[in-house]
Amino acid sequence: AQSVTQLGSHVSVSEGALVLLRCNYSSSVPPYLFWYVQYPNQGLQLLLKYTTGATLVKGINGFEAEFKKSETSFHLTKPSAHMSDAAEYFCAVGEDGQNFVFGPGTRLSVLP
Amino acid sequence: GAVVSQHPSWVICKSGTSVKIECRSLDFQATTMFWYRQFPKQSLMLMATSNEGSKATYEQGVEKDKFLINHASLTLSTLTVTSAHPEDSSFYICSASFLYEQYFGPGTRLTVT
Secondary structure, X not given: OOEEEOOOOEEEEEOOOOEEEOOEEEOOOOOEEXXXXXXXXXXXXXXXXXXXXOOEEEXXXXXXXXXXXXXXXXXXXXXXXXXXXXXXXXXXXXXXXXXXXXXXXXXXXXXX | OOOEEEEOOEEEXXXXXXXXXXXXXXXXXXXXXXXXXXXXXXXXXXXXXXEOOOOOEEOOOOOOOOEEEEEEEOOEEEEEEOOOOHHHXXXXXXXXXXXXXXXXXXXXXXXXX
């Protein structure tokens, strides 16, 4: 069975500061890992994904994540936060596009 | 590419009535679609997996007679909330599976009064 944990239901950073959102997973098979962003009353937008290959994955809007198998982690980072980054972020683990399991989400606030 | 639409984006209905939500894959064919429910400030919870041409697979605790799912074509799945009650008020999101990913619709806000 797969599961996802996200440490910190709410993270606040100052504009221009580093963003770090944590995600740990468990999976009985090699995981496909995803980060999604959700703005209020909207669906999910894919930020980035890891399937195979390079463990450092770059996504949209300056975000990136690193797959660390030994730590079963897939933390999301962005060097410099922007006000428009304020949103809810979900980490998910999936198997071949099926059986997605979502983490509880982390709400990111960006302070001026 | 890989765009999924939902209609309507929001709906208000009276208790006891039924509401149908459509999920369409606009530029690809999806043999499998998924329906999620999201309560305020919570994560997505999978309700059911919809397979084209066959019966949907419901997650434990989801009433299949209340949440009717039809996946009649490779580009359309519908979710009908029957005899809606205020506790059914939620944000419903669909997704479609394509090339090892799920592509999400924009969601439908259902309010039952």
